[in-house]
Amino acid sequence: MLRLASPRLLGRQDWVLMRSRRLKSARAFLYCNVDLTPPVYIDKRKDSNMDASTKIDATGPLSLRSAALIAGIGLLVMAFSAPFAHFYFMGQSVVPDNPAATVENFQTNGTPYLIGALLLFITYVMDVIVAWALYWYLRPGQRALAQLVAWARLVYTALAFMGLWAIISAYDLAVDGSISNTVASTVLQTEVLVQISTAKTMESIALFFFGVHLWLLSVLIWRSAHVPRWIAIVVGLAGCSYVILFVAKYFAPDLELGWVLLLALGELVFMIWLLAIGWRKQTL
Numbered sequence: 521m522l523r524l525a526s527p528r529l530l531g532r533q534d535w536v537l538m539r540s541r542r543l544k545s546a547r548a549f550l551y552c553n554v555d556l557t558p559p560v561y562i563d564k565r566k567d568s569n570m571d572a573s574t575k576i577d578a579t580g581p582l583s584l585r586s587a588a589l590i591a592g593i594g595l596l597v598m599a600f601s602a603p604f605a606h607f608y609f610m611g612q613s614v615v616p617d618n619p620a621a622t623v624e625n626f627q628t629n630g631t632p633y634l635i636g637a638l639l640l641f642i643t644y645v646m647d648v649i650v651a652w653a654l655y656w657y658l659r660p661g662q663r664a665l666a667q668l669v670a671w672a673r674l675v676y677t678a679l680a681f682m683g684l685w686a687i688i689s690a691y692d693l694a695v696d697g698s699i700s701n702t703v704a705s706t707v708l709q710t711e712v713l714v715q716i717s718t719a720k721t722m723e724s725i726a727l728f729f730f731g732v733h734l735w736l737l738s739v740l741i742w743r744s745a746h747v748p749r750w751i752a753i754v755v756g757l758a759g760c761s762y763v764i765l766f767v768a769k770y771f772a773p774d775l776e777l778g779w780v781l782l783l784a785l786g787e788l789v790f791m792i793w794l795l796a797i798g799w800r801k802q803t804l
Contacts, residue, residue, distance in 0.1 A: 581656070582653065582656040582657075584657060584746065585799050585800075587653045587654070587656040587657035588653075588657055588794045588798040588799035589794075589795075589799045590649065590650075590652075590653035591650050591653035591654050591657055591791075591794055592791055592794035592795035592798065592799065593795070594646040594647075594649045594650040594653065595646075595650060595787065595788070595790070595791035595794070596791055596795065597642070597643075597646050598643050598646045598647070598650075599788060599791065601639040601640070601642050601643045601646070602639070602640070602643045604636075604639055605635075605636040605637070605639035605640045605643065606636070606640075608632075608636075609632040609633065609635045609636030609639065610632070610633055610636035610637075610687075612625070612632040612633070613625040613626060613629075613630065613632055613633035613636075614633070614716060619709035619710065619712055619713040619716075620705075620709055622694070622709075622712060622713075622716070623694045623705075623708060623709050623712050626690075626691055626694035626695060626712070627694055627695060630691055630694075630695065633691055634691065637684065637687055637688055637691070640680075640684050640687070641684060643680075644677050644680050644681055644684065647673060647676070647677040647680070648674065648677055650673070651669075651670045651673040651674055651677070652670070654666075654669070654670065654673075654737070655667065655669070655670040657798075658740050658741065658744050658747070660745070661743075661745065662740060662743055662744070665736070665739065665740050665743070666740060668736060669733065669736045669737050669740050672729065672732055672733035672736055673730070673733045675729050675733075676726050676727075676729040676730040676733055677726075679722055679725055679726035679729060680722070680723065680726040682722045682726075683718075683719045683720075683721075683722030683723040683726060684719070686715045686716070686718040686719035686722060687715075687716070687719045689715045690712045690715035690716050690719065693708065693711050693712050693715060694708070694712050697711070697712075724766060724769060725766075727762050727765070727766060728762065728763060728766040730759075730762055731758075731759045731760065731761070731762025731763040731766065732759065732763065733759070734755055734756070734758050734759030734762065734786070734787060735756055735759035735760065735763075736759075737755055737759070738752045738753070738755040738756030738759060739752070739756075741755060741790075742756075746798075747793075747798070748793075751789065751790055751793055754786040754789045754790070755786045755787060755789075755790055756786075757783045757786055758783055758784050758785065758786025758787055759786075760783070761780045761781070761783035761784045761786075762784060764777065764780055765777060765780055765781075765784075
C-alpha cells in the first residue's frame with residue numbers, strides 16, 4: 521500500500537521543500553491547464569430527425585416543402601381559372617363595342633358570366649394564399665424584402681377585387697334594370713358599358729402592380745439560397761412584360777406587342793419548378 525510521505529519519514533527541511541513543490545505544481549495546473557469559461561450546452565434534441573425544410577425557420581407555420589407545394593398548387597389553379605374565366609365563360613356574354621347585345625346576353629343567359637366571375641373570385645383568393653406561401657418559402661435571410669413582395673401581391677389582389685366588383689355590378693344593372701322604353705334601355709346599356717369599362721381599367725392597373733410584384737419577386741429569388749437564379753431572370757422578364765403592356769396601352773396603343781405576352785409566362789415556369797423540383801429540395 522502506498523503511503524504518503526510525512527515528517528517522520530523525511531527530514532523536516534526535505535518535507536517542507538517537497539510540499540512547496542507540490543503546491544506550485546497544483547497552482548500551475550489550475551491556472552494554465554483548466555478552462556474556467558462556463559460550458560456551452562448545445563441542444564441536439566430532434567436535430568438528427570429534422571430535415572432542412574424544417575430547420576430553415578422553426579418559428580414559421582410552414583416548412584420549406586409545405587410552402588413550395590401550397591404556392592405551386594395555388595399557381596396551378598390560377599393558371600386554369602383565370603383564362604377560362606376571361607376567354608371562355610365571360611367571352612360568351614360580353615360582346616365588345618356592343619352594349620345592347622351584352623345586356624341581352626346578361627338577361628337571357630347570364631350563367632356563363634356568373635361562372636366566370638366565380639372563377640375570378642377563386643383566382644384572387646388563390647393570389648392571397650400564394651402571397652402567404654411564397655413569403656414563408658423565400659423568407660429565410662431576407663424577411664423585409666419577402667414582406668415587401670407579399671404586400672405588392674396583396675395590393676394587386678385588392679385592385680383585382682375592385683374590378684371584380686365592377687363586373688358583378690354590370691350584371692346586376694342588366695338584370696335588375698328597368699327597360700320600359702328606348703331611352704331607359706339606352707341609359708341602361710350605357711351604365712352597363714361603364715361598369716365593364718371600369719372593370720377593365722381596374723384589371724389593367726392591377727396587372728401593372730402585378731408586374732411590379734413579379735420584378736420584386738425576381739430580386740427576392742435572385743438573393744435566395746434555394747432557388748436557381750435563372751428562375752429569377754424568367755420571373756423578372758415576366759414582370760417587365762406586364763409593365764410594358766400597361767404603358768403601351770395608354771401611350772402607344774397601336775404598337776404591336778404580341779411577343780411580349782410570351783414573356784408574361786415566366787410565373788408559370790416558376791410554378792412548374794416549384795411542383796417538380798422546389799418542394800423536393802432537402803438542403804439549401
